[in-house]
Structures are given as structure tokens and as C-alpha cells.
Amino acid sequence: MKISKKFSATAALAGLALVLSGCVQTKNGKPYGFVYDYLAVPGQHVMDWLASIFSGSYGWAIIILTVIVRMVLLPIMVKQMRNATIQQEKISMIRPQMAALQKQQKAAKTQEEQAAAGQAMMALYRNNGISMTGGIGCLPLLIQMPIFAALYAAIRYSPELSKAVFMNIPLGKASWILALLSFLSYLLQSYLSMLGLPQEQKKQMRYTLLLSPVMILFFTMNSPAGLGLYFFVGGLFACLQTLIINFYRPRIRREIKEKMKDQPAPVMPTPVKPAAKPEQAAAETHTHNRNRNRNAGKQQHHH
Known part of the structure; x- marks a missing residue:
């Protein structure tokens, strides 16, 4: 439970990129295969359509796609935030x-x-x-997986996207500027997510919440800038989402505390004493029998 879910999600996306980089096969310089045919090509068509709306700008196409994905995820994330807050309040109750x-x-x-x-x-x-996962599910990650996979494959293997330029940044090549901006956006989101939390919980989360921005920094430094743009915009949207969550968090906590007033007191289990080893059990049995015989002798002497 001490491992950040954000870190797990970022690691999964980075792992997916490594897998995808070796899944597309090429013949005479032309890519082919399942990943290219069913992810890169449809992703390229979506990017072409969005870019046509914004005067051929693939940078704006990536931004709009990121916002759409985040808007779809927003209700799910708010619901999961409520579940996580409930879990946090229950943990406080049994601390x-x-x-x-x-x-x-x-x-x-x-x-x-x-x-x-x-x-x-x-x-x-x-x-x-209380759930051992803290009330956080994997649905947001599962929704992002095909989008991320399609974007990665399309940027790497589609000529139009790989040669596109946005704000003087080639989207098909790595960009340290977008890598740094992505790092800063998720670092800000991590800071915002700790606002209003108890000091003890902040200390526990401080280092794990740093892992996600660091992972994103190293990943985007070695990936096409189009993915860096995806992460940067996603980080900004995550900051806005976190501010919305923080605004409603006090009200959610009040509702939870009202409901918990009628809940029974926390149940405190007693650790089961481990079974004694055969030698120890035999010694205890011998001692018990000796004490019982001694007590019986005392009673006969008394009579």
C-alpha cells in the first residue's frame, strides 16, 4: 500500500512503450504487423483528422486528443478519489x-x-x-493504454507525424524541453495532491509521489517529443483535476464521518499464537504432568 499508484501506472506505460518498440516489424524499410496495422494506422488516421481541423497542426491534434481522454477519465477519477478518501478515513479510524x-x-x-x-x-x-489497494482501480490506466499505444506507434512509424513540428519542436525526435515540462507538471500535481492531508500521511507519500515525475522525465527524454507533449498536457490537466478533487474533499470527508458515526467500533483481532514445536510441546507436556503429579501427592499427604 506504500507504493504509489501513479508510479505503477507510469511504469506500466513505460513498459508498454518498450514492448511496442520491439513489436513492429519492418520489411524493405516499411513497417507491418499487428501493432502497426491495428494501432499505428488507426492512430494516424485520428491524428490526420484532428490535424485537418487545426490547419494541419499535429501538435494541436495531440493536445485535443489528450484533453478528450482526460475528460472521459474525469468522472471515473472523481469516483475513485471518493473511494480512496473513504479508505483513508477508515484507516484513520483503526490507526x-x-x-x-x-x-x-x-x-x-x-x-x-x-x-x-x-x-x-x-x-x-x-x-x-478496508481494501488493501486503497480503493484505487486500474480502469483509468486500461482506458489510456490503447490511446497511448496508438499514439506511440503512430508518431514513430507514420511519416507525417514523425516529421511534424510544433512550436519549433520536431515531434518525431526527443525534446528535453518537453521532458522537463512534463516532469514539472507532474511534480506540481504531486504537490497539489498532498494539500489538506495529515502531516503523517504527507511524510509517507512524499517520496513515492516523486517517483512518477522522475519516471516521466527519464521516459520522455528518450521518446519522441509527441509523447512528451501528451504527458505535459496530461500533467496540466491532472493538476486541474486535483484542484477540483481538493475542492470537494472536505465535503466528502464530512459525509463519511457522518456515516461512520453509526458504524460499529473497529474490531481488533488477536494474533493467533503459533503452534509449539514438537520438542517444546513435549517439554510442556512433561512439565504439566510433573506438576499435576506433585499436586496430587500433596493432596494425598494432606488427607
């Missing part, structure tokens, strides 16, 4: 029980005791309706 189990886990002397404390922690989450 004392979590601290107690973490203390038991640190004090454990054997692997069995550590495993028992870990199972008790999972039971605490399960008994109080």
Missing part, C-alpha cells in the same frame, strides 16, 4: 489498532509470531471493510 499490531510485529521473536501478527493485520482490514 490505534494498527499501531498496536505493528508493535507486536516488531516485538515478535520468531517468524511464526511475525506471520501471526501480519495475519491479524489483514484480519483488521477485512473486518472493517
Whole structure:
């Protein structure tokens, strides 16, 4: 749960790009294959159509496509943000029980005791309706995957897109300017996402939220500038989306707290004591029998 979902999504997109770079085959300099035929060619047609609306500008075509994708994702992201906020409030409710189990886990002397404390922690989450994923789903990533794949393949293999220029930046070649702008836009989004959060939670998220901008920086520095433009505009839209989410967050928290007043108190599971080893069990049985015989002898002597 400490791993940022944004980092996971960025890593998945970067991994997809690496896969796509080796999936398109060429013959006599011409690309072919499933990825090219079903992703690059349709992506090129969409870009051509959008560019025709903006006087042949493929840069504006990428910007409009990014905004459309983000607008489609906005209701889904807001819903997932609400689910994540609910999970955060529930975690705050069981924080004392979590601290107690973490203390038991640190004090454990054997692997069995550590495993028992870990199972008790999972039971605490399960008994109080808390998801181990924090309420964040993969649907936004799944929606972006085909768009990203089509854009990547189209920019790399379509002559029109690879030779297009936007604001004096060739879209078919890597651009450190767009790479830096993409990094800064997602760095700003990470900062905005921490506003209004408890100080303890900010400390936990600080480093993981830096991973996504750094991943985007290294990825866009080695990718066509068209993808850098896609990430830059997407980062700006993510900042706007985060501001909207932050505006509604206090109201959502109030609603959650009102609903949680009627909820039962958090259930605190007790770690199951690990089974004793055969030697230890035999020793305990021998001691128990010896004590029982001694007590029986004392009773007979008393009579």
C-alpha cells in the first residue's frame, strides 16, 4: 500500500512503450504487423483528422486528443478519489489498532509470531471493510493504454507525424524541453495532491509521489517529443483535476464521518499464537504432568 499508484501506472506505460518498440516489424524499410496495422494506422488516421481541423497542426491534434481522454477519465477519477478518501478515513479510524499490531510485529521473536501478527493485520482490514489497494482501480490506466499505444506507434512509424513540428519542436525526435515540462507538471500535481492531508500521511507519500515525475522525465527524454507533449498536457490537466478533487474533499470527508458515526467500533483481532514445536510441546507436556503429579501427592499427604 506504500507504493504509489501513479508510479505503477507510469511504469506500466513505460513498459508498454518498450514492448511496442520491439513489436513492429519492418520489411524493405516499411513497417507491418499487428501493432502497426491495428494501432499505428488507426492512430494516424485520428491524428490526420484532428490535424485537418487545426490547419494541419499535429501538435494541436495531440493536445485535443489528450484533453478528450482526460475528460472521459474525469468522472471515473472523481469516483475513485471518493473511494480512496473513504479508505483513508477508515484507516484513520483503526490507526490505534494498527499501531498496536505493528508493535507486536516488531516485538515478535520468531517468524511464526511475525506471520501471526501480519495475519491479524489483514484480519483488521477485512473486518472493517478496508481494501488493501486503497480503493484505487486500474480502469483509468486500461482506458489510456490503447490511446497511448496508438499514439506511440503512430508518431514513430507514420511519416507525417514523425516529421511534424510544433512550436519549433520536431515531434518525431526527443525534446528535453518537453521532458522537463512534463516532469514539472507532474511534480506540481504531486504537490497539489498532498494539500489538506495529515502531516503523517504527507511524510509517507512524499517520496513515492516523486517517483512518477522522475519516471516521466527519464521516459520522455528518450521518446519522441509527441509523447512528451501528451504527458505535459496530461500533467496540466491532472493538476486541474486535483484542484477540483481538493475542492470537494472536505465535503466528502464530512459525509463519511457522518456515516461512520453509526458504524460499529473497529474490531481488533488477536494474533493467533503459533503452534509449539514438537520438542517444546513435549517439554510442556512433561512439565504439566510433573506438576499435576506433585499436586496430587500433596493432596494425598494432606488427607
